[in-house]
Amino acid sequence: MLQTPAAVRNAERWTAHNYHPLPVVISSAEGAWLTDVDGRRYLDFLAGYSALNFGHLHPQLIAAAHAQLDRLTLTSRAFIHDQFADFCRELAELCGKDMVLPMNTGAEAVETGIKVARKWGYQVKGVPAGQANIVVAEGNFHGRTTTIVSFSTDEDARADFGPYTPGFTVVPYGDLAALTAAIDENTVAVLLEPIQGEQGVVVPPEGYLPGVRQVCTDRNVLFIADEIQSGLGRTGATFACDHEGVTPDMYLLGKALGGGIVPVSAVAANADVLGVLKPGQHGSTFGGNPLACAVGTEVVRLLATGEFQRRSAELGARLHAGLTDLIGKGLVAVRGRGLWAGLDIDPALMTGREACERLAERGVLAKDTHGSTIRLAPPLVVTEEEIDHAVAQLAAVLAS
Structure with a gap:
């Protein structure tokens, strides 16, 4: 089970409770990966609700920010x-x-x-x-x-x-x-x-x-x-x-x-x-x-350049194919386009929140919405291997 670290308890103590985050405390990130305060790595399949389409710390974007900060x-x-x-x-x-x-x-x-x-x-x-x-x-x-x-x-x-x-x-x-x-x-x-x-x-x-x-x-x-x-x-x-x-x-x-x-x-x-x-x-x-x-x-x-649109289309097809294979194996429906998917989990199995907590235990971060639905939106820099890994972890969660 995910533990609730002191940083989470402190956040809950000093901030308004307008969010219900997973009990994971991130300290660094790069590309499609996040690292928590204990050094554990997670594959980011939320990408800041699509704010991180180009991944964490994209070098071209970071360079532009650094250059402007000095001016x-x-x-x-x-x-x-x-x-x-x-x-x-x-x-x-x-x-x-x-x-x-x-x-x-x-x-x-x-x-x-x-x-x-x-x-x-x-x-x-x-x-x-x-x-x-x-x-x-x-x-x-x-x-x-x-x-x-x-x-x-x-x-x-x-x-x-x-x-x-x-x-x-x-x-x-x-x-x-x-x-x-x-x-x-x-x-x-x-x-x-x-x-x-x-x-x-x-x-x-x-x-x-x-x-x-x-x-x-x-x-x-x-x-x-x-x-x-x-x-x-x-x-x-x-x-x-x-x-x-x-x-x-x-x-x-x-x-x-x-x-x-x-x-x-x-x-x-x-x-x-x-x-x-x-x-x-x-x-x-x-x-x-x-x-x-x-x-x-x-x-x-x-x-x-069109590179990221192509990556999203090609890798999205791989993601959706893998998710579609899980329909009837814990998933009721899969929707979306490109590297964006909404999954309806059989409510008899678990809630969306429970699924996200179990995914986090397996090193994949996603977010639930509306009961038994979860959303997947990895950064567009994600690889085929990382997509396959995330789908495999979801399959294991559903099977458990």
């Missing part, structure tokens, strides 16, 4: 620094968009997207003041601010945080007819995850995303894709939307954009959308700071 770390947006333009240009080109608005966290990117969509609705579409609405999906996870939890359907995230922000219509995920019916003359945007991560790596039905794209075009509504977890190589493509040839009006990005070093998020869209913002209407002291831009630019350059 300049913060100016605020009151001034322009020498890393800003390259980051914004190269990220905009990666997204195929005209403009980028850098922020810090994923939730900030979502809040920015909501504000921009509403302002676009009033100034461009002509929605009456105060009447804008945004269509979202059941099972969504876009962050935990008061506005965002207002349209969450997860009671753990939402309960007791009201009063809730109006202006959102919730429809079943993957149901194009319901989404189409929910759009009215005051709808300014549809906000969706192209794959729902927190819900258990739920992939929508084939044709759903193209259908959303078409109805948004037909009804003059912005399609906002929250690619904070699914984007930047995780699914075997630069963006999860790419699998169905869909280009949203707005990308919301984060997590892996900071390379696991600094929090970096961004909104990418064309000038006819992001151009509605004027000075003083939105901002962030740390958004687009020099250190963030230096690291973020190197992240974009890693993705521009």
